[in-house]
Amino acid sequence: xxxxxxxxxxxxxxxxxxxxxxxxxxxxxxxxxxxxxxxxxxxxxxxxxxxxxxxxxxxxxxxxxxxxxxxxxxxxxxxxxxxxxxxxxxxxxxxxxxxxxxxxxxxxxxxxxxxxxxxxxxxxxxxxxxxxxxxxxxxxxxxxxxxxxxxxxxxxxxxxxxxxxxxxxxxxxxxxxxxxxxxxxxxxxxxxxxxxxxxxxxxxxxxxxxxxxxxxxxxxxxxxxxxxxxxxxxxxxxxxxxxxxxxxxxxxxxxxxxxxxxxxxxxxxxxxxxxxxxxxxxxxxxxxxxxxxxxxxxxxxxxxxxxxxxxxxxxxxxxxxxxxxxxxxxxxxxxxxxxxxxxxxxxxxxxxxxxxxxxxxxxxxxxxxxxxxxxxxxxxxxxxxxxxxxxxxxxxxxxxxxxxxxxxxxxxxxxxxxxxxxxxxxxxxxxxxxxxxxxxxxxxxxxxxxxxxxxxxxxxxx
RNA sequence: GGAGAGGUGGCCGAGUGGUCGAAGGCGCUCGCCUGCUAAGCGAGUGACUGGUGUUGAGCUGGUCCGAGGGUUCGAAUCCCUCCCUCUCCGCCA
Numbered sequence: 048x049x050x051x052x053x054x055x056x057x058x059x060x061x062x063x064x065x066x067x068x069x070x071x072x073x074x075x076x077x078x079x080x081x082x083x084x085x086x087x088x089x090x091x092x093x094x095x096x097x098x099x100x101x102x103x104x105x106x107x108x109x110x111x112x113x114x115x116x117x118x119x120x121x122x123x124x125x126x127x128x129x130x131x132x133x134x135x136x137x138x139x140x141x142x143x144x145x146x147x148x149x150x151x152x153x154x155x156x157x158x159x160x161x162x163x164x165x166x167x168x169x170x171x172x173x174x175x176x177x178x179x180x181x182x183x184x185x186x187x188x189x190x191x192x193x194x195x196x197x198x199x200x201x202x203x204x205x206x207x208x209x210x211x212x213x214x215x216x217x218x219x220x221x222x223x224x225x226x227x228x229x230x231x232x233x234x235x236x237x238x239x240x241x242x243x244x245x246x247x248x249x250x251x252x253x254x255x256x257x258x259x260x261x262x263x264x265x266x267x268x269x270x271x272x273x274x275x276x277x278x279x280x281x282x283x284x285x286x287x288x289x290x291x292x293x294x295x296x297x298x299x300x301x302x303x304x305x306x307x308x309x310x311x312x313x314x315x316x317x318x319x320x321x322x323x324x325x326x327x328x329x330x331x332x333x334x335x336x337x338x339x340x341x342x343x344x345x346x347x348x349x350x351x352x353x354x355x356x357x358x359x360x361x362x363x364x365x366x367x368x369x370x371x372x373x374x375x376x377x378x379x380x381x382x383x384x385x386x387x388x389x390x391x392x393x394x395x396x397x398x399x400x401x402x403x404x405x406x407x408x409x410x411x412x413x414x415x416x417x418x419x420x421x422x423x424x425x426x427x428x429x430x431x432x433x434x435x436x437x438x439x440x441x442x443x444x445x446x447x448x449x450x451x452x453x454x455x456x457x458x459x460x461x462x463x464x465x466x467x468x469x470x471x472x473x474x475x476x477x478x479x480x481x482x483x484x485x486x487x488x489x490x491x492x493x494x495x496x497x498x499x500x501x502x503x504x505x506x507x508x509x
Numbered sequence: 510g511g512a513g514a515g516g517u518g519g520c521c522g523a524g525u526g527g528u529c530g531a532a533g534g535c536g537c538u539c540g541c542c543u544g545c546u547a548a549g550c551g552a553g554u555g556a557c558u559g560g561u562g563u564u565g566a567g568c569u570g571g572u573c574c575g576a577g578g579g580u581u582c583g584a585a586u587c588c589c590u591c592c593c594u595c596u597c598c599g600c601c602a
Contacts, residue, residue: 052565088559092571099571101582102527152582155527157581327519327556368513452519456538458556458564 048446049187051180055081064190067197067407077183083223084176093171098162106158107151114147132157165376185295189442191407192379192416197404204419205406210390213400213423214481220233220424223479224357227253230489231506232479233358245347245362246474252505256478256491257365259498260471261340264367264392268468272388273370274338279318281342282309287321290447292413292439302344311344315368316465321447323372327458328451334373334381338468341366350395358472359431369468372449375441378462379416382438385466386418389434392469395494398477399423401430415440431473436466 054061058074065071109128112118120129120137133154140150187401191197227233232253238246249257276465288294288310293301312318319339328335334504343366354506358364369388373381386402393400403419410417441460444450450458466467482490486504491499 056564085559088571092559094572095572098583099528103582104527155584156582161582163582329519448557452537456554 048184048442050445051081051184054078054184054187061187065188067191067273068410068412069189069199069408070188070412070477072186073150074184074187074218075138077180077187077407080176080183082342084173084180085167087173087176088166091166091173092163094166094169098166101155103148103151103155103187106155107147110137110147110151110154114141114159117216128154128158130157130161130162130437145260147186160249181293186444188412189415189439191410192438192440194404195416196406197408199408200406201409203406203473204409205404207402207404207418209399209401211397211423212263213399213425216425218485220425220483221482223424223476226426226479226483226487226489227358228365229487230505231508232256232505241461244363245360247358247361247364253475255499256475256505257471259472259495261365261367262497262498264468265338265340267392267395268338268369268388268446269366272336274336277315277319277322277337277339279315279322279339279341281312281344282307283312283318283321284309286324286449287317291317291320291325291443292411292446293317296412299348300346302346312341313345314343314467315339315341315366316370319368319370319448320443320463320465323449323461324447327448328372328449328461330374330451330453333451334371334377335460336373337367337370339370341368343470344427359429361472365471367468367471369436369466371464372461373464374385374451375459375462378438378464381462381464382418382436385436385464386420389420389466389468390437393420393422393433396474398474398481398492400433411437413437413439413442415442420467421478422470424473424477424480426483427476429487431477433469433473433477435466437464439463439465 049061054074055078058078062071062074065074079360081491106128109118113120113128122134135379136145136150136153136157141144145153196203198204208380224233224235228235230253231251234248234250238244238248241248269276282304283345285294285308288301293313294311294319304310310317318341319337322337323335342363344363347362371381371385371386390400390402400420400422403421405414405417405419417435417437419432419433420436422433424431440462443462443463449461449463451461452458479489482492484490488504490504491502496503
């Protein structure tokens with residue numbers, strides 16, 4: 048979410064950003080609604096203010112003034128005592144039928160009921176306007192950072208660098224699904240019996256490789272990169288999804304538990320970033336680095352037939368996520384560091400990869416700048432996205448109200464970042480295709496061996 | 510699932526239907542004092558938001574006491590629903 052004041056004062060910048068990102072809203076309409084809401088708010092607040100001025104003692108005081116002849120009705124309480132409905136009450140007080148206190152009470156009732164009716168209508172209008180403004184606000188994408196290339200599709204992403212060397216094979220490298228099948232690491236035949244297609248059933252060495260990767264990555268990030276490990280729910284509520292920007296736009300992309308209105312997280316970002324929702328942190332606590340392993344769930348509706356061969360695109364996968372909460376001044380340095388942190392995993396696994404700077408049109412809704420890491424998969428002769436590292440600046444922080452108190456005592460929004468470190472199935476695919484041997488066996492990457500009981504090679508068992 | 514207790518500011522914790530954004534404390538900020546530190550003394554210290562404006566100075570309003578409804582002229586305070594926390598019981602991986 049952007050600062051509405053900024054949207055008001057510089058709508059052209061917002062229009063430009065929406066155009067570059069290829070998504071957005073009718074800004075003119077938003078500004079109209081916003082203006083109407085503010086006008087209505089002014090009226091509502093004036094009425095409320097007046098109402099707050101009234102209490103029995105005050106009214107009684109006014110009446111005493113009037114009865115003593117020191118003031119006229121029109122002169123006290125902004126003249127509101129001078130209503131026709133009040134005349135009979137005043138007459139009763141004067142004639143001694145009502146005591147002063149009782150009379151004041153009745154008059155207060157008259158004033159209050161009149162004001163209540165006036166307010167009810169306006170408050171309803173205001174609530175409706177606020178809701179519309181809020182809804183539109185939530186659909187404005189984040190500004191892309193000036194360093195992000197402008198473009199419409201993935202074709203215009205920029206390759207920043209390539210790391211590692213693609214190895215030469217003396218044989219035709221096979222795709223990972225063939226290797227996984229022959230080594231009994233993934234059971235493609237029985238998996239659909241459990242939850243349909245798009246779910247992976249790792250078996251034997253495949254399952255162990257998965258677990259080894261998870262442990263390796265978590266150890267690396269906690270021991271060498273300063274991250275604190277988190278293990279949280281994979282189901283989160285609507286507020287969380289709103290906070291990180293999955294909602295309201297992407298509801299249909301997620302699995303939802305209807306009975307409790309909870310969502311299966313598409314990424315641990317959704318649970319981890321929301322840990323500090325509605326909090327005011329201390330500046331001294333920043334930066335905060337968190338890492339979490341989680342299962343991730345994506346409906347991937349409409350993507351059938353596209354890159355779905357093997358384990359490239361599935362409904363459930365495992366991922367180690369990296370999340371940072373940082374001071375706004377440092378967030379772009381932190382993004383570069385995050386990219387290195389994620390890349391380190393691939394370096395150590397000795398898998399060649401490339402770094403992409405996403406163009407404006409290929410970035411997500413909430414991101415200001417995103418780098419993708421793509422690992423080389425020789426069997427498929429293609430690059431696979433295994434990490435996406437983004438700086439959201441204050442976009443998520445504003446939605447989720449994650450703030451910090453600066454040294455100047457002022458409250459500001461933190462900047463949030465996250466990156467995969469890394470997504471597992473595609474790493475498994477890359478390992479299978481990269482470490483395959485001509486005899487059909489698979490070498491175990493050196494850094495994973497301690498996590499696999501010293502195993503150096505996985506061979507077909509027949 | 511059943512019974513009970515509770516949810517108040519950065520934190521802890523008072524609060525009788527009207528002047529309560531809310532006592533007190535802690536923390537924090539500034540100042541004093543102390544040859545350092547601690548303690549002590551004094552002052553200040555919520556968030557969000559409308560208007561105005563020297564456009565995040567100042568001034569002036571409004572909202573917020575778990576969330577949402579309701580009663581009332583008026584609700585932190587009374588009623589209802591929901592959520593969450595704690596204690597006890599039951600059930601269970």
